[in-house]
Amino acid sequence: MRAMPAMAAIAVSLFPLPGQLALADTRKSAPIVEAATDISFGMVAATSSGGTITLTPSGVMRCSAGLQCLGGERTGLFYVTGPKDYMVGILLTPAQLTTARGDAMLAIPKASQSTMVLNPGKRKNQFSVGGTLTLSAAQPEGAYIGSYEVMVEYF
């Protein structure tokens, strides 16, 4: 009786399931995601009351009442390259933007789509990223920068 589990384990390694073979194929041409362009919210004049700035993934900038959007905005751009007809999910993490002096604000990035079916070919599948910034009351002036992570999930 004691020897039986060991025998079973050997059986697994000798007769791999078809699913394991599929996994091996997947690894050869796994989708990759590349960052091409950073998001820029441009220049914004703060107010004493704070507010939000929204840059849609299609590039439309909206400043809440009181804030003055002064232009220079640009959406982020990413490319996904992978096997044809692969379906991927796109996930973004929030980012903390900070200045050299340590002032901070929160950025919630938003992608132009949450899923994507891949076309074959390098850099053939692109998605853009906008986001929402939240400014506190009397947000200190300065150049804010921060990073967010983009994850492309596949099975």
Place this chain on the structure above:
Amino acid sequence: MTKKSVQALGLTAMLFAGAALSIEPAHAASATGDATVKILSAITVTKSSDLDFGKIVPSAAAATVAIAEDNSRVCGSGLSCFGTTTAGAFAVTGTANETVSVAIDNPSITLTDGGSNSMAVALATTTSAMTLSGTGAGSFKVAGTLNVGANQVAGSYSGQYSVSVSYQ
């Protein structure tokens, strides 16, 4: 099949099942993107002096009194002007070295004596845009031309105007 070998197959099946589950995880590729924004501090505009036309003795004919940005006065023909005159002046604060635009919101205003008598004033500034200093400060002045009517009723006349300063 003996009972023992059936148990063995069951165990094997469980291990297969475990293997099958473990090969279906979600995989993820990741990349990092940057986000940037430049925040400028809110602009403040503070009046540092009122536009003051001084004292005027009207005449039988209408005429004008002009105050320039350097506080100097041009008294229209027939009028007598005296007293101190000052141009309107404003102090601006904002983000250092940024350019701001300046506008008078209501360049034509009316001064009244609190009753039914009034005079029209045209306002102007030569500063339509300026670059704030290294400390984020700036200032500008407002000149005005007052239209004094024929035999303008005596009294103390006043009115208000507003200015706007914004980043360019």
